[in-house]
Amino acid sequence: MADYKMLIGGELVEAASGETFETFNPGTNEKLADLPRAGKEDAVKAIEAARKAFDEGPWPKLSGKERAEKLRAIAALIGDNAAMLAELEALDSGGTIRKASLADVPGAQQAFEWFAKLAEEQPDRADLPPAVFPQSENYRLYEPLGVCTGIIPWNFPFIMAAWKIAPALAAGNCSVIKPASYTSITALKLAQLITEADLLPPGVLNVLAGPGGTVGEELASNPMVDKVAFTGSTEVGRRIMQLASGTVKPVTLELGGKSANIVLDDADLDLAAAGVLFGTFFHGGQVCESGTRALVQRSIYDEFVSLLADRAGKIVLGNQLDMMTDIGPLVHRSQVETTERYVALGREEVGEPICGGSIPAGLPEGLAKENFFEPTIFVDVPNSAKIAQEEIFGPVLCVIPFDTDEEAIAIANDSIYGLAGGVQSGNLERAQKVAAGMRTGTVWINDYHMISPERPFGGYKQSGIGRELGTEGFDIYRQVKHVHVNPETSGRNNHIQYSALSANI
Ligand code: NAP
Ligand code: MG
Numbered sequence: 001m002a003d004y005k006m007l008i009g010g011e012l013v014e015a016a017s018g019e020t021f022e023t024f025n026p027g028t029n030e031k032l033a034d035l036p037r038a039g040k041e042d043a044v045k046a047i048e049a050a051r052k053a054f055d056e057g058p059w060p061k062l063s064g065k066e067r068a069e070k071l072r073a074i075a076a077l078i079g080d081n082a083a084m085l086a087e088l089e090a091l092d093s094g095g096t097i098r099k100a101s102l103a104d105v106p107g108a109q110q111a112f113e114w115f116a117k118l119a120e121e122q123p124d125r126a127d128l129p130p131a132v133f134p135q136s137e138n139y140r141l142y143e144p145l146g147v148c149t150g151i152i153p154w155n156f157p158f159i160m161a162a163w164k165i166a167p168a169l170a171a172g173n174c175s176v177i178k179p180a181s182y183t184s185i186t187a188l189k190l191a192q193l194i195t196e197a198d199l200l201p202p203g204v205l206n207v208l209a210g211p212g213g214t215v216g217e218e219l220a221s222n223p224m225v226d227k228v229a230f231t232g233s234t235e236v237g238r239r240i241m242q243l244a245s246g247t248v249k250p251v252t253l254e255l256g257g258k259s260a261n262i263v264l265d266d267a268d269l270d271l272a273a274a275g276v277l278f279g280t281f282f283h284g285g286q287v288c289e290s291g292t293r294a295l296v297q298r299s300i301y302d303e304f305v306s307l308l309a310d311r312a313g314k315i316v317l318g319n320q321l322d323m324m325t326d327i328g329p330l331v332h333r334s335q336v337e338t339t340e341r342y343v344a345l346g347r348e349e350v351g352e353p354i355c356g357g358s359i360p361a362g363l364p365e366g367l368a369k370e371n372f373f374e375p376t377i378f379v380d381v382p383n384s385a386k387i388a389q390e391e392i393f394g395p396v397l398c399v400i401p402f403d404t405d406e407e408a409i410a411i412a413n414d415s416i417y418g419l420a421g422g423v424q425s426g427n428l429e430r431a432q433k434v435a436a437g438m439r440t441g442t443v444w445i446n447d448y449h450m451i452s453p454e455r456p457f458g459g460y461k462q463s464g465i466g467r468e469l470g471t472e473g474f475d476i477y478r479q480v481k482h483v484h485v486n487p488e489t490s491g492r493n494n495h496i497q498y499s500a501l502s503a504n505i
Contacts, residue, residue: 003033004184006209007191008042009049010202015210016041023185026094026329027320029368035184038210043176043218046206050147050174051224053203060144060172064119070199071116071170077193078109078162085186087321089158092185094329094371095283096320100158107453108162111469114453115170118474128482135488141481144172145250146226148477149219151212151240152187153232154180154331155286155393161187163453163468164229165205171477173226176206178216180232182331184209212236223247227477230254231288234391234417234462252466252476254288254458256391257419260412261291261448262434264405264425265299271446272424273307276397279422279448281315281375284327285395286335288463289420291448293381293388294399295408301401305354305379308399312355312375318364329371330394339373339394346378346387346396353378356395383411391417405430409437418460422448441467 002020005012014020019037024030036042054060059067078085086100095104128138150164157179168175179187191207194200208215216236220228220243230240231254244251261279263272279291296304320328330336336359343357356376363369373395381388381398388398402408412421420442425431428445435443441458444450451457456470466476 001034002036004035004188004209005192006036006038006042006046006188007195007205007207008046009052009206010195012192012195015039016045021181021209023092023182025091026332026371027091027367029371032091033185035188035209038208038215040214040218042208042210043215044222046176046208047147047149047218047222047224049203050176050206053201054144054146054174057174057201057203059169059174059201059204062172064122064124064170067170067172068116068120071112071119071166073197073199074166074194075109075112075116077197077199078105078112078190081193082106082109085158085189088189089186090320090328093154093157093183094320094331095156096325096328098323098325099283104156104158107159107451111159111162111453112166114469115166115474118167118471119170122471122474133484133486135486137485137487139483141483142478143481145477145479146173147224148173148175148227148229149225150175150177151216151219151228151230151232152177152179154183155283155288157183158186158190160231161190161207163231163473167468167473167477168229169200169204171474173477174204176208176219176225178208178210178212178219181209181211217243220244220249221246225249227251229468237464250476252458252468253464254468255417255419255462255464257288257290257417257459257463258293258389258391258415259289259291259417259420259422259440260293260295260408260415260438261422261424262295262408262412263297263300263304264408264423264427264430264434265297266426266430267300267424268426269300269304269307273304273311275422275424275446275448276308277311277315277375280397281312281327281395282449284330284373286331286393287449289442289449289451291420291422292392292397293383293412294397295402295411296399297408298401298403305399308377308397309354312377315375317360317372317374319367327372327375327395329368330373333371335394336371336373339392339396342387342390342392342394342396343376346381346385349385349387350378350381383414389415405434409434413437413439416462419458419463420444
């Protein structure tokens with residue numbers, strides 16, 4: 001028996017096969033729970049349930065205001081259970097309790113509130129001005145797409161679930177979600193809370209747990225699915241696009257990054273050092289938009305590098321449930337191994353890091369030391385080095401010198417990715433010129449990691465397709481229909497328009 005159930009067609013269920021898999025606290029390696037291990041059969045059932053709910057159920061026909069009420073009730077439910085959800089999120093993912101309680105859980109709640117507001121306020125009909133045809137009335141209808149699936153990574157499991165569920169449901173779609181296998185608990189818990197509170201008609205929301213290779217592939221390829229939204233690695237993103245192409249499904253892809261945080265010589269250096277460290281090491285660097293390349297102007301380079309090293313030494317690693325911990329364990333031992341491989345490569349490519357570089361010594365007793373990694377800084381890194389080009393998804397910063405603003409922009413853009421970036425400067429006009437030159441979906445000036453459900457988020461280049469959040473993140477869940485009405489219901493006038501194209505009909 002699993003400790004948590006999946007949600008399919010309004011029922012909380014085990015996997016059809018009865019199989020389960022274990023999930024762990026990476027801080028201690030203690031087992032947290034047995035979860036149902038869905039297979040293809042469960043994925044198909046969930047998609048069928050969503051299809052039926054969309055084609056025959058009330059949800060897509062409700063008014064935006066009615067849907068908004070349900071989404072606000074989900075937001076309130078998250079708020080009522082915030083402490084429990086934050087603790088589960090921290091335990092299962094290794095993210096700190098600080099992050100879970102200050103960012104993940106309130107961020108998810110805010111996403112439901114934001115998309116409720118859009119469901120209520122965004123019109124589902126908009127008139128168009130008269131077109132070339134003299135006697136016609138034209139308007140747009142905005143309609144839901146149908147069945148929307150969401151495939152979620154392990155770095156921000158709860159907030160990512162909200163980002164996939166809230167806009168889909170707000171626009172009138174039905175949804176099937178699959179969290180990452182390392183971190184499925186909080187999505188399952190949310191499904192349980194929503195079901196027990198009887199907030200949604202059956203099949204409107206379905207939540208599975210199980211492997212990407214089977215469940216995820218079904219969600220991306222099944223012909224009954226109308227759209228797939230994916231957040232994760234660029235490699236799997238390419239696979240999702242291939243799978244979705246079979247029935248020409250629209251995709252939203254939020255993929256990897258190697259973002260540049262540019263420090264100009266007029267920046268407040270203390271503040272900029274804090275910004276660069278926060279931009280890189282928040283959540284152990286397991287953030288797609290982390291500023292893992294710090295581009296530092298040569299005239300302040302040496303001073304800035306020593307500030308970084310001083311401050312990095314004060315970062316506290318420890319139990320993720322302690323409010324004073326800055327970085328907990330990485331999500332899984334495999335992520336530490338990836339980091340170790342890149343750090344070994346960095347030693348070959350550029351030499352010893354100025355701090356970090358290994359599994360930390362001196363962690364409190366009882367912690368699984370092998371799942372932690374020290375904040376690590378390589379300096380004088382050529383932008384062409386592999387550690388500056390490839391996404392590591394661990395606590396590794398590359399510091400790269402530059403001379404002019406133009407050079408900084410060119411280095412920042414010399415990447416296959418284009419998710420985000422930062423500019424740290426005392427001159428807002430200059431900073432905004434640099435920001436305008438950066439080919440990325442977000443730029444933070446004198447800030448970092450500031451993501452709000454009200455602002456669009458997504459990538460240029462191989463960082464993805466489409467924007468989540470903002471009003472853009474609502475529009476991607478709607479179809480646009482153009483309706484042309486000729487008010488003449490009989491007689492010659494209709495005919496005149498056809499006869500211009502076809503003389504003898
Ligand atoms: P991942 O391996 O791409 O997995 C992401 C999700 O896709 C998981 O739910 C996974 O399921 C599933 N999946 C794996 N193979 C699949 C397949 N063949 N078909 C369908 N689904 C499949 O990425 P991750 O390791 O979880 O996350 C780290 C990566 O995500 C990093 O590269 C990071 O940059 C990126 N990321 C990007 C953003 C963004 O907003 N741009 C945000 C977060 C993370 P299983 O867990 O069962 O394997
Ligand atoms: Mg876990």
